[in-house]
Amino acid sequence: MTSSERPHVLIVGAGFGGLYAAKALKNAPVRITVIDRRNHHLFQPLLYQVATAGLSPGDIAYPIRAVLGRQKNVRVLLAEAVGVDLASRKVKLRDGEISYDYLILSPGVRHAYFGHNDWERWAPGLKTLEDALEIRRRILLAFERAEREPEEAPRHALLTFVVVGGGPTGVELAGAIAEISRQVMVRDFRAIDPREARIVLIEGGPRILPTYPEDLSTKAEAQLKRLGVEVWTNSVVTSVDASGVVVAGQKLRSATTLWAAGVEASPLARSLGVQLDRAGRVIVAPDLTVAGHPEAFVIGDLAVLGDKDGKPLPGVAPVAIQQGRHAARNILRATSRIPPEPFHYLDRGSLATIGRAAAVADFGWIKFSGFFAWLSWLFIHIFFLIGFRNRFIVIFEWAWAYFTYQRAARLITGNINGQPSDSEE
Amino acid sequence: MTSSERPHVLIVGAGFGGLYAAKALKNAPVRITVIDRRNHHLFQPLLYQVATAGLSPGDIAYPIRAVLGRQKNVRVLLAEAVGVDLASRKVKLRDGEISYDYLILSPGVRHAYFGHNDWERWAPGLKTLEDALEIRRRILLAFERAEREPEEAPRHALLTFVVVGGGPTGVELAGAIAEISRQVMVRDFRAIDPREARIVLIEGGPRILPTYPEDLSTKAEAQLKRLGVEVWTNSVVTSVDASGVVVAGQKLRSATTLWAAGVEASPLARSLGVQLDRAGRVIVAPDLTVAGHPEAFVIGDLAVLGDKDGKPLPGVAPVAIQQGRHAARNILRATSRIPPEPFHYLDRGSLATIGRAAAVADFGWIKFSGFFAWLSWLFIHIFFLIGFRNRFIVIFEWAWAYFTYQRAARLITGNINGQPSDSEE
Numbered sequence: 016m017t018s019s020e021r022p023h024v025l026i027v028g029a030g031f032g033g034l035y036a037a038k039a040l041k042n043a044p045v046r047i048t049v050i051d052r053r054n055h056h057l058f059q060p061l062l063y064q065v066a067t068a069g070l071s072p073g074d075i076a077y078p079i080r081a082v083l084g085r086q087k088n089v090r091v092l093l094a095e096a097v098g099v100d101l102a103s104r105k106v107k108l109r110d111g112e113i114s115y116d117y118l119i120l121s122p123g124v125r126h127a128y129f130g131h132n133d134w135e136r137w138a139p140g141l142k143t144l145e146d147a148l149e150i151r152r153r154i155l156l157a158f159e160r161a162e163r164e165p166e167e168a169p170r171h172a173l174l175t176f177v178v179v180g181g182g183p184t185g186v187e188l189a190g191a192i193a194e195i196s197r198q199v200m201v202r203d204f205r206a207i208d209p210r211e212a213r214i215v216l217i218e219g220g221p222r223i224l225p226t227y228p229e230d231l232s233t234k235a236e237a238q239l240k241r242l243g244v245e246v247w248t249n250s251v252v253t254s255v256d257a258s259g260v261v262v263a264g265q266k267l268r269s270a271t272t273l274w275a276a277g278v279e280a281s282p283l284a285r286s287l288g289v290q291l292d293r294a295g296r297v298i299v300a301p302d303l304t305v306a307g308h309p310e311a312f313v314i315g316d317l318a319v320l321g322d323k324d325g326k327p328l329p330g331v332a333p334v335a336i337q338q339g340r341h342a343a344r345n346i347l348r349a350t351s352r353i354p355p356e357p358f359h360y361l362d363r364g365s366l367a368t369i370g371r372a373a374a375v376a377d378f379g380w381i382k383f384s385g386f387f388a389w390l391s392w393l394f395i396h397i398f399f400l401i402g403f404r405n406r407f408i409v410i411f412e413w414a415w416a417y418f419t420y421q422r423a424a425r426l427i428t429g430n431i432n433g434q435p436s437d438s439e440e
Numbered sequence: 441m442t443s444s445e446r447p448h449v450l451i452v453g454a455g456f457g458g459l460y461a462a463k464a465l466k467n468a469p470v471r472i473t474v475i476d477r478r479n480h481h482l483f484q485p486l487l488y489q490v491a492t493a494g495l496s497p498g499d500i501a502y503p504i505r506a507v508l509g510r511q512k513n514v515r516v517l518l519a520e521a522v523g524v525d526l527a528s529r530k531v532k533l534r535d536g537e538i539s540y541d542y543l544i545l546s547p548g549v550r551h552a553y554f555g556h557n558d559w560e561r562w563a564p565g566l567k568t569l570e571d572a573l574e575i576r577r578r579i580l581l582a583f584e585r586a587e588r589e590p591e592e593a594p595r596h597a598l599l600t601f602v603v604v605g606g607g608p609t610g611v612e613l614a615g616a617i618a619e620i621s622r623q624v625m626v627r628d629f630r631a632i633d634p635r636e637a638r639i640v641l642i643e644g645g646p647r648i649l650p651t652y653p654e655d656l657s658t659k660a661e662a663q664l665k666r667l668g669v670e671v672w673t674n675s676v677v678t679s680v681d682a683s684g685v686v687v688a689g690q691k692l693r694s695a696t697t698l699w700a701a702g703v704e705a706s707p708l709a710r711s712l713g714v715q716l717d718r719a720g721r722v723i724v725a726p727d728l729t730v731a732g733h734p735e736a737f738v739i740g741d742l743a744v745l746g747d748k749d750g751k752p753l754p755g756v757a758p759v760a761i762q763q764g765r766h767a768a769r770n771i772l773r774a775t776s777r778i779p780p781e782p783f784h785y786l787d788r789g790s791l792a793t794i795g796r797a798a799a800v801a802d803f804g805w806i807k808f809s810g811f812f813a814w815l816s817w818l819f820i821h822i823f824f825l826i827g828f829r830n831r832f833i834v835i836f837e838w839a840w841a842y843f844t845y846q847r848a849a850r851l852i853t854g855n856i857n858g859q860p861s862d863s864e865e
Contacts, residue, residue, distance in 0.1 A: 054584060054852045073496040078850040080628040090630040093584040093852075144853050159479060159518040203505040205515040404840055408833065415829050425503045427479040427518075428569050 021046045021088075022350060025106060025115035027096045027283070029056050029079045032121035032315035032335035032342075039343035041086055045350065048113060050094040050106075054078055057144065058400055060332060061409070063184060065147035066273075067154065067191035068199075068425040069416060072144045074408050077401045096122065098286035101308050107286075117346045120283065120297075121315040121339065124330065127279030127294070134255040138177075138272040141184055148428060150273055154192060155427050157271045158200065161207045168268075174212045175269040177260055179252050180276030181218025182225070183367040186235060188273055189216040190370035193242040198371070199421060215245045215269075217262060219276070222248055224367055224375070226329055231375040234384040238373040252276075278330065280317055287311075292319045301357035303342050309355065312345070314338035320358065328360050332399065337361060366392045371417070446471050446513075447775055450531060450540035452521045452708070454481050454504045457546035457740035457760035457767075464768035466511055469775065473538060475519040475531075479503055482569065483825055485757060486834070488609060490572035491698075492579065492616035493624075493850040494841060497569045499833050502826045521547065523711035526733050532711075542771045545708065545722075546740040546764065549755065552704030552719070559680040563602075563697040566609055573853060575698055579617060580852050582696045583625065586632045593693075599637045600694040602685055604677050605701030606643025606650070608792040611660060613698055614641040615795035618667040623796070624846060640670045640694075642687060644701070647673055649792055649800070651754055656800040659809040663798040677701075703755065705742055712736075717744045726782035728767050734780065737770070739763035745783065753785050757824065762786065791817045796842070 022045050026033045029051040037049050055076040064070040083089045098107040105114045126140030139149050154176065161173035178189045196212035203209070216223065216239065222232040223239075223246060236246050247262065254261035259269040280295030289305050290298045297305065297313040299320055305311045315335035320328055328334045338358060345355040364378035368389060376388035393413065400406050415421065447470050451458045454476040462474050480501040489495040508514045523532040530539045551565030564574050579601065586598035599621075603614045621637035628634070641648065641664065647657040648664075648671060661671050672687065679686035684694040705720030714730050715723045722730065722738040724745055730736045740760035745753055753759045762785060770780040789803035793814060801813035818838065825831050840846065 054580060054850070071496045071498040072853065073851060076851050078628075080625075081846065081850065084628045091628075092588055093581075094588070144851070148853075155479060156518075163517055163519070200505075203503075203509045203516075404844075404846070407836070411832070411836075419829075421506065421829070425479070425506065426497060426501050426569070428497065428573075 022116035022346075023048065023114070024117045024119065024346060025050070025113055026119045026121065027051075027106060028121040028123060028315070029053075029082075029091075030059070030121055030123050030315060030335060031332045032339040033119060034079070034082060034339070035336045036119050036121070036314070036339035036343045037083055037086070037089055039340045040088070040346070043088070043343070043347055043350070045088060045117075045346070047086075047089040048092060048115075049079060049083065049089060050092045050096060050108070050113070051079055052093070052095045053143075054080070054093055055144075056082060056401060058405075059142075060396060061400075062141055062144075062147050063187040063191060065144065066141055066150040066188065067195060068151055069191065070409060070412055072148065074405055074412065075400070076144060077405060082401060096283055099283060099311075101287060101289075101305065101311055104310070116310065117349070118311045119339070119342050119346075120311070120313045120317065121335065122281040122283050122317060124278040124280055124294075124296070124316040126274055127277045128274070129277060131255070134274070137255045137257055138179060138260075138274040140274040141188070150188075152427050153271050153273075154195070155425060158196075158204070158207070158209060158212075159427070160270070162204050163206075170207065171213075172259065172268040173270045174207065174209075175259070175267070175271070176212065176214045177267060177269045177272040178214070178216045179255075179260070179272065179274050181216055181220070181223030181246070181248070182275060185216055185218070185273075185275035186223055186239065186367055186369060188275060189214050189244045190239060190242055190368070190373070193239075193244050194370045197243055199425075210243075213245065214243065215247060215267065217247045217250045217252060217260070219251045220248065227365060227367070227375065228377055228382055231377055231382060231384060235367065235369055235375045238369040238375075238384070242370050242373070278316065284313075284317060287313075302345055302355040303338055303358050304345075304355070309349065312342040314342050322360055322362070329365075331365070333363060334360055366395060368392045447541035447771075448473065448539070449542045449544065449771060450475070450538055451544045451546065452476075452531060453545070453547040453740070454478075454507075454516075455484070455546055455548050455740060455760060456757045457764040458544060459504070459507060459764070460761045461544050461546070461739070461764035461768045462508055462511070462514055464765045465513070465771070468513070468768070468772055470513060470542075470771070472511075472514040473517060473540075474504060474508065474514060475517045475521060475533070475538070476504055477518070477520045478568075479505070479518055480569075481507060481826060483830075484567070485821060486825075487566055487569075487572050488612040488616060490569065491566055491575040491613065492620060493576055494616065495834060495837055497573065499830055499837065500825070501569060502830060507826060521708055524708060524736075526712060526714075526730065526736055529735070541735060542774070543736045544764070544767050544771075545736065545738045545742065546760065547706040547708050547742060549703040549705055549719075549721070549741040551699055552702045553699070554702060556680070559699070562680045562682055563604060563685075563699040565699040566613070575613075577852050578696050578698075579620070580850060583621075583629070583632070583634060583637075584852070585695070587629050588631070594695075595632065596638075597684065597693040598695045599632065599634075600684070600692070600696070601637065601639045602692060602694045602697040603639070603641045604680075604685070604697065604699050606641055606645070606648030606671070606673070607700060608649065610641055610643070610698075610700035611648055611664065611792055611794060613700060614639050614669045615664060615667055615793070615798070618664075618669050619795045622668055624850075635668075638670065639668065640672060640692060642672045642675045642677055642685070644676045645673065652790060652792070652800065653802055653807055656802055656807055656809060660792065660794055660800045663794040663800075663809070667795050667798070703741065709738075709742060712738075727770055727780035728763055728783050729770075729780070734774065737767040739767050747785055747787070754790075756790070758788060759785055791820060793817045 058075040095109040200209040316330040368374040374388035483500040520534040589595040625634040741755040793799040799813035
């Protein structure tokens with residue numbers, strides 16, 4: 016079989032799902048093309064640390080070419096997919112098109128504003144490195160502006176940070192901002208005391224970390240409060256603008272609002288012409304394919320699939336990784352004319368970190384919180400980081416931060432003069 | 441003497457000059473205000489390594505507050521100076537003004553296009569972190585686009601990199617691009633061979649590194665050629681656009697042109713109403729003050745002063761550091777009613793690096809090139825980096841790059857879709 020006769024596997028998106036699918040096909044008799052809008056794989060579970068000046072972008076991102084460069088049956092293209100034509104087996108790019116024999120669609124999701132897209136300028140979300148740098152810029156700039164603000168009311172607003180959404184990202188962001196203000200910046204200012212910063216985490220439902228067991232939600236809330244974070248549950252945000260947010264008719268004045276409250280599918284999903292859920296995600300068959308198209312797989316955050324109890328699988332890295340590998344195996348089966356197998360998620364547990372030596376862990380057979388949960392969180396994240404260099408640097412940065420209470424990446428880059436509002440006016 | 445009676449020293453710009461001036465006044469009976477448009481001090485000698493994916497922004501930048509946070513007589517303000525009123529001893533800010541008893545003006549310089557400011561969009565210069573990230577984006581994107589370009593002529597243009605200006609920055613950029621293409625990216629692409637990239641360094645004068653002894657220029661040129669860089673001397677660029685540059689009536693097609701060919705003073709200089717040189721820099725008295733204003737010092741790249749032979753001092757970090765300390769000492773003398781002393785530059789030598797194990801060194805009493813010049817360059821740059829953490833990380837990154845031939849920071853961020861031209865159209 017010559018290489019041009021080998022079936023062509025097209026993987027759209029080099030997140031966890033796409034990357035692990037490509038790796039699982041390493042020795043397979045297929046030609047693989049990986050396309051991504053970015054030249055790097057992003058380790059999203061640590062993105063909040065870039066947003067809060069703990070890590071640099073280069074520590075959690077790795078060039079896709081460098082990951083797959085030695086895998087001879089892969090080529091990597093920097094390209095943006097804008098649509099899928101399932102009937103003719105083609106993916107439309109912003110500039111051109113690529114045909115495939117097998118498709119693995121793993122473009123991920125974006126944050127969503129429940130129909131209020133105008134809120135985005137006042138309350139950025141956290142999905143890309145650019146998002147993280149913008150959030151870092153806003154947080155650091157708020158302290159800088161507070162130092163120069165002579166009036167009390169606007170100074171209070173500058174020192175108030177609102178995080179909307181009590182899932183893992185919101186909890187991690189709120190905890191990290193509290194750490195910066197309470198521990199890192201203590202000696203840096205003259206006119207303000209950064210410890211006076213007010214951090215409010217707003218969750219619409221009755222408890223934070225709603226996908227975790229209830230006792231861990233309670234423990235996470237206690238740990239956040241110990242760090243100085245106000246946790247508002249059963250609180251729905253009805254308005255966001257430059258001056259802050261409105262919750263239950265009450266105005267909360269804040270110069271910095273961050274959004275961690277929901278996701279929305281890639282527009283690619285709509286182009287499939289198949290059944291979608293309310294967030295626009297693709298409802299897939301048990302073998303991860305699209306109805307009627309055994310050659311087209313959808314995996315990761317974009318796919319909707321229930322676990323053995325019918326509960327939808329969460330949008331986390333382990334699900335994407337296992338689905339990527341499973342899709343790869345089903346493609347191998349198809350090339351050998353073996354029927355596909357259904358996907359079963361092996362849930363090894365969930366972890367969320369709140370701050371220095373504070374986290375909650377749920378491994379199914381055991382639940383715990385505090386220092387040991389935090390250590391587990393550290394080791395598991397280091398283990399899944401790609402590349403020895405990145406692991407080494409992140410271990411060093413964390414050890415450095417732990418012992419010195421300093422944060423390395425406290426840089427304001429990009430638009431330096433503007434208030435958040437200036438940059439988009 | 442109460443603190444409000446203490447004279448107020450205003451330092452504009454926290455580059456090498458401003459920062460070392462503030463540190464030299466550590467135990468002085470003065471109140472110090474340091475203002476900068478940025479929240480970080482930038483180690484400019486290594487900026488070209490950020491532009492060529494060897495280091496991350498956080499490795500060579502350090503928050504000014506973190507450097508000066510423990511120095512009790514200093515406050516740091518994020519603010520942009522837009523003018524100086526020498527008569528009333530006030531600095532105008534973009535938002536407000538600050539009065540002073542003593543002024544140290546060290547805002548630095550920008551790159552200049554000799555009246556062709558429209559060239560900037562096609563040929564970015566290298567002075568800020570944002571500049572460096574934009575250059576990194578263009579270099580990496582050119583390889584990505586070449587991988588997808590089926591036609592030969594545009595592919596050649598994408599793999600041609602032009603660096604205009606044969607000073608240290610131009611030499612370092614050209615050498616680093618050659619290294620990336622020859623050594624780092626070798627296995628990463630399928631359709632192109634990055635080793636075919638053409639790198640052209642264009643210098644208007646008769647030799648590169650014109651401020652160095654002539655034999656070192658010759659050696660630097662030989663080392664660049666060994667890396668695969670074409671060195672064009674006596675070559676003046678007369679046009680720059682999206683398709684490349686024109687040199688002596690001949691078109692050189694290139695998708696990526698970088699500018700390292702000249703500097704221009706900060707507009708602040710004009711507001712002084714004193715004598716400027718052709719590049720708009722301030723001609724200072726031997727004690728570093730402005731004529732008629734013994735309380736106003738100008739230091740660093742913005743100041744023009746001759747050495748003992750009347751030759752103007754170069755715009756390098758050691759000059760700025762020594763001038764910063766000297767201005768601080770003259771202010772201390774003034775507060776004790778002791779007359780100021782003239783500044784004398786102690787030239788400890790010059791170093792320029794060409795690439796892996798390649799550099800030239802001129803320490804006055806000894807000149808050498810090659811591996812040992814490169815080692816000297818490494819140690820001196822590590823020594824002057826601020827902060828243990830940054831030193832450690834940079835040593836690690838360099839060792840890692842040396843032994844693995846990899847570069848950590850190969851990320852394309854910012855505008856990902858665009859050609860260089862798109863972003864500003």
